[in-house]
Amino acid sequence: MTSPSTEVPILESCIPLPLDEARLLEVVEKAKDWAIMHGAAMRSKADFNPDALQFAPFILTPSSFPRKEFEKAVALQTTLNELMHSVAHDEEFLRDTLKYTIKVDAFTGSLFEIYETVLKEGISQPISLGLLRSDLMLETKCENSCQVQCSRAKPYCCWKQVEINCIASGFGHLGPASRVVQSYILKELGQMNKLENLPENRALSGLCDAMVEAWKIQDHPKAVILFVIEDVTYNICDQRFHEFYIRETYPFVQVIRRTLTQIFNGGKLGPDGELLIDGQEVTVIYFRAGYEPGHYYGPNEWSARLLMERSKAIKCPSIQYHLAGTKKVQQALAKPGILKRFIADDHKIDTIKEIFTGLYPLDKNEEGDEAVRRALENPERYVLKPQREGGGNNVYGEDIPGALEKMNDDERSAWILMERIFPPLSKGYMVRPGGKMPPEIVNLVSELGIFGAIIGTKDNVVYNKQVGHMLRTKLSSANEGGVAAGLGALDSPYLID
Numbered sequence: 001m002t003s004p005s006t007e008v009p010i011l012e013s014c015i016p017l018p019l020d021e022a023r024l025l026e027v028v029e030k031a032k033d034w035a036i037m038h039g040a041a042m043r044s045k046a047d048f049n050p051d052a053l054q055f056a057p058f059i060l061t062p063s064s065f066p067r068k069e070f071e072k073a074v075a076l077q078t079t080l081n082e083l084m085h086s087v088a089h090d091e092e093f094l095r096d097t098l099k100y101t102i103k104v105d106a107f108t109g110s111l112f113e114i115y116e117t118v119l120k121e122g123i124s125q126p127i128s129l130g131l132l133r134s135d136l137m138l139e140t141k142c143e144n145s146c147q148v149q150c151s152r153a154k155p156y157c158c159w160k161q162v163e164i165n166c167i168a169s170g171f172g173h174l175g176p177a178s179r180v181v182q183s184y185i186l187k188e189l190g191q192m193n194k195l196e197n198l199p200e201n202r203a204l205s206g207l208c209d210a211m212v213e214a215w216k217i218q219d220h221p222k223a224v225i226l227f228v229i230e231d232v233t234y235n236i237c238d239q240r241f242h243e244f245y246i247r248e249t250y251p252f253v254q255v256i257r258r259t260l261t262q263i264f265n266g267g268k269l270g271p272d273g274e275l276l277i278d279g280q281e282v283t284v285i286y287f288r289a290g291y292e293p294g295h296y297y298g299p300n301e302w303s304a305r306l307l308m309e310r311s312k313a314i315k316c317p318s319i320q321y322h323l324a325g326t327k328k329v330q331q332a333l334a335k336p337g338i339l340k341r342f343i344a345d346d347h348k349i350d351t352i353k354e355i356f357t358g359l360y361p362l363d364k365n366e367e368g369d370e371a372v373r374r375a376l377e378n379p380e381r382y383v384l385k386p387q388r389e390g391g392g393n394n395v396y397g398e399d400i401p402g403a404l405e406k407m408n409d410d411e412r413s414a415w416i417l418m419e420r421i422f423p424p425l426s427k428g429y430m431v432r433p434g435g436k437m438p439p440e441i442v443n444l445v446s447e448l449g450i451f452g453a454i455i456g457t458k459d460n461v462v463y464n465k466q467v468g469h470m471l472r473t474k475l476s477s478a479n480e481g482g483v484a485a486g487l488g489a490l491d492s493p494y495l496i497d
Contacts, residue, residue: 007153008476009140009424009431014494015191017427017441019026024107024438026429027188028060034082036182039237040177040341040490042483044433047429048232056174056237058437059473059488060429061189062182062198063446063492066138069159070199070469071190073136073450076355077466080134080349081454082369084166087344088128088324089458091119093341097332098323100363101387107293107415108326108387110302115319118309124273129214129284129316131207133169135162136355137423137447155424160357162421162447166325167291167317167389171240172451173209173456174483175470178490203451203468210286210453212253213463214314218283224254226275226282226313231259237290256280258289260301260391265402267307275311285315290387291322314455326387329351331359331416356418364409371417383418396420423447428490441477446491469493 019027035041035055042056043049088433094115102109118124138156178200186194215225225246233239243255258266258277265276275282284292285308289295296302309319323329332338334356338348360371375382384395384403395403399421404412426446429439449470455463474488 008422011144011155012427012496013427014061014064014197014399015189016187016196018132018452019429020191021438023189027185028437028439030188030432031058031060031181031185033219035177038180039179039241040174040305041052041237042077042183043234043236045234048234052144053237053431056483057273057430057432057435058178059489059491060182060185060431061428062179062186062492062494063428063444063471063473064496065446065448069138069156070493070495073159073448074469075464076351077134077158077318077450077452078464079343080164081130081132081452081464081466082133082461083241083333083339084164084321084324084340085128085454085456085461087329087399088320090342091302091320093332094320094323094329098326100413101326101328105387108323108328108397108414110296111218111319113187114302114309115323117306121310124310125312125314125318126457127179127214127217127314127323127455128318128457129210129314130166130452131169131172131210131286132452132454133171133449134452135165135449136160137162137421139357140422140424147259159355159448160421163327163354164325165332165389165449166321168288169449169451170235170238170448171286171470171472171483172203172295172468173238173493174235174490175449175451175468176201178239178471179489179492182492189268189441194494198492199469199495201468201470201492204245205239205249205471206370206453206465206467208242208249210463210465210467211242211286212246212250214284214316214455215253217462218314218329220281220283221252221281223281224256224277224284224285226263226277228263228285228287228289228308229257229259229438230295231261231453233288237395241467242286246323253488256282258296259305261297263307264300264304266383268303269307269311273310273312275308275313282311282313284311287316288400299312325389326359327416328387331418334359334439358423360417362412362415362417364494368412371403372412375404375417381420381490383420385416385418386414393459394479402457411429417455426473428473430473430475430491444473444478446471446473446493448493
């Protein structure tokens with residue numbers, strides 16, 4: 001994802017590069033083992049074995065990120081938590097925003113059907129737990145409001161939000177783990193003085209503490225927390241370390257893991273609406289699956305989702321939070337004046353508006369037709385996004401015209417058009433399983449994710465915190481950058497002034 005301009009600004013590396021080849025080889029070999037032994041690992045997709053792990057791809061040394069922008073993103077997260085909580089509890093807004101999407105996107109339509117069912121029956125559990133992640137990138141283009149902020153001495157002018165994740169917001173463990181790995185590498189390279197510029201990262205404890213806080217609110221000491229998982233879990237360390245942290249820190253809290261199919265087979269509601277899984281009462285549900293159509297093989301899995309939504313368990317996310325995280329809703333929030341519906345403070349509104357990039361609907365109307373025209377005239381400046389999570393679903397640049405031509409008018413409404421963000425480059429070594437040794441210096445771009453946790457009902461928020469961060473870095477030539485999807489690498493920010 002590099003800029004169409006001939007010169008892309010480059011952020012300064014945290015240490016002088018390149019490294020001496022012999023030293024590089026030695027450090028990389030040590031770092032691979034350190035990563036595996038400290039949980040920065042995954043199961044292989046290419047050669048899956050449930051009894052084997054390989055290190056997760058990582059950047060050898062932390063990538064530079066401006067301290068000022070990092071601190072602004074951290075400070076903004078509780079406001080974004082507040083925004084998404086309000087959106088999730090605004091039935092009229094969700095219904096109006098998604099009215100066309102649910103007709104043409106079967107998956108979103110099925111989610112909305114569950115939402116309408118529990119609304120009609122009466123929502124059993126008014127409390128929601130939101131474990132969110134706001135993803136952002138630095139922007140090098142100097143247009144509109146950015147022009148005022150831009151200094152030619154800086155390799156960026158501002159930062160923009162890529163998206164906000166409301167379900168299965170991963171890397172709560174791998175974010176902090178990457179800091180541990182890179183701290184070890186800097187020590188091995190004799191760069192101890194650099195460690196003070198790696199911000200503390202307590203994402204794992206922050207996310208898990210929020211889950212347990214929700215568990216405590218329910219006040220059922222023998223109840224368990226349910227992790228909803230895929231049939232095959234590749235990103236196993238990221239999930240298991242959440243479970244293990246809860247067990248070690250709160251030994252009286254038990255976590256169980258079940259697939260949607262297992263929940264259908266072993267789940268039922270008790271006489272008071274409590275969720276029972278294989279006889280155990282569940283008071284908190286944490287979804288690490290259920291965010292894409294492939295997780296629902298048929299009616300049984302959808303029945304399992306409805307069963308959970310009907311229960312008195314606190315859901316992360318509840319069905320309304322899941323819908324609030326759709327791309328269509330995020331596009332609607334960028335419309336002029338909409339934020340006032342959810343946020344009363346004008347200063348907070350201004351800070352949120354600053355991070356929005358251009359987001360446009362593709363509905364069959366004048367506004368949608370104008371968005372299509374823009375995309376066809378300058379496809380390299382845009383990204384097509386569907387209502388999906390999990391990575392690998394977007395359409396970029398020169399592929400956009402062909403994708404639009406294949407869509408009928410109805411199908412168009414299931415997508416949004418987003419202005420592409422053109423981040424500055426950094427240079428570093430990407431270390432991958434089976435990759436070239438020694439690794440070569442490559443051009444990289446990074447995406448920062450800020451985690452937030454919020455608990456409350458529609459009218460009463462009892463818990464609202466920023467709880468950590470993660471950094472994913474990819475080759476500058478790559479469009480997508482999901483580590484679990486095999487497209488990016490673990491990283492952590494090195495803060496620069």
